[in-house]
């Protein structure tokens with residue numbers, strides 16, 4: 001669809017409501033408003049207008065209208081906002097009348113934001129932050145999304161990009177110089193590259209968006225009959241997973257969302273790990289291994305020596321009511337409830353540093369992976385002393401940054417992102 005179309009959509013919630021906000025954006029937005037409202041208000045000043053259907057002269061509504069000019073609007077295009085009465089018929093009549101104007105069509109979901117991005121008003125990280133902000137249900141999600149939507153990540157990326165460009169320019173000089181003098185490469189670039197690399201490395205380990213958006217993923221793993229399903233049920237305070245004395249009871253991955261102290265967790269029960277000839281159980285065990293690999297926190301109910309390697313491993317000594325002397329890790333009994341509080345405290349403490357604090361920046365997986373790529377390129381650059389190769393790594397780092405901000409290589413991603421938006425945003 002052409003971006004020279006003028007788009008219209010209901011930007012407020014589903015009618016009926018006291019007031020509805022209908023937005024138009026594009027080259028015909030002003031002409032359509034003049035045709036319906038008689039005249040345009042001053043920029044950024046709400047004015048009351050009688051809205052008339054130009055086709056038959058009938059009164060649609062009396063409404064406040066607001067006009068934003070081109071580069072000063074949210075989309076970067078001429079925009080008119082109508083704040084009309086929020087009844088369904090009023091909203092329908094206004095939108096139909098707007099659509100009757102030449103060049104006006106209904107917007108796609110997220111199209112206002114998409115235009116804001118293609119007109120350079122916001123970058124991809126801000127658009128992604130906005131998508132998260134619209135979906136935010138908790139205070140933590142809201143604050144973190146606000147930071148990204150407000151441009152905190154964009155500002156960092158733009159600073160790094162500028163410095164990378166300057167470093168590249170200095171490297172080009174060195175390449176020319178090397179041609180003439182055939183000398184060693186030393187233009188004092190390394191301290192600057194190192195500093196940039198260190199700053200990027202700091203953000204690579206920033207908290208992640210997914211645990212906050214989807215819940216901190218707590219995978220419960222261990223050998224068969226270790227008491228995994230019983231523990232999941234005890235933590236969830238509900239009989240979600242089947243428990244029997246038969247080893248190999250759990251096969252499918254079972255996800256149980258819970259909240260502890262306002263923090264969202266997803267408990268993940270898995271099949272007991274062992275060698276199995278049973279086809280179904282073997283599939284379950286594969287899935288269990290896969291889940292253990294993508295866990296934010298891994299609760300291991302087996303012997304410590306057999307624990308999978310994981311950055312966030314928590315050793316649990318289950319069935320503590322049966323054990324004469326406690327094993328390693330948190331002592332827990334799903335039967336008596338012993339140690340459950342200690343375990344939830346432990347989960348909370350570990351979750352805290354996986355989640356952003358206040359408006360601390362968080363990265364999603366895509367941003368994190370690209371930033372890690374960019375940082376790795378600088379890491380390689382500092383080990384080189386050939387200007388041509390260093391220039392290449394600086395370019396790689398810049399390309400990674402450009403992918404994060406949406407300057408490069410993201411067309412495929414945009415449809416998915418803007419599809420997440422509601423209509424009218």
Ligand SMILES: Nc1nc2c(ncn2[C@@H]2O[C@H](COP(=O)(O)OP(=O)(O)OP(=O)(O)O)[C@@H](O)[C@H]2O)c(=O)[nH]1
Pocket residue numbers: 223224225226227228229230231242243244245246247248249250251270271272273318319320321322332333334335336
């Ligand atoms: N006494 C006692 N028994 C427990 C405890 N937790 C689990 N059990 C028993 O241990 C057996 C296995 O428990 P499950 O929760 O099914 O163990 P699992 O690790 O999920 O087993 P699989 O899914 O087969 O791998 C059941 O008979 C439970 O009743 C506990 O804390 N104390």
Ligand SMILES: [K+]
Pocket residue numbers: 224225243244245246247248249250
């Ligand atoms: K079992």
Ligand SMILES: [Mg+2]
Pocket residue numbers: 228229230241242243249250269270271272
């Ligand atoms: Mg089980």
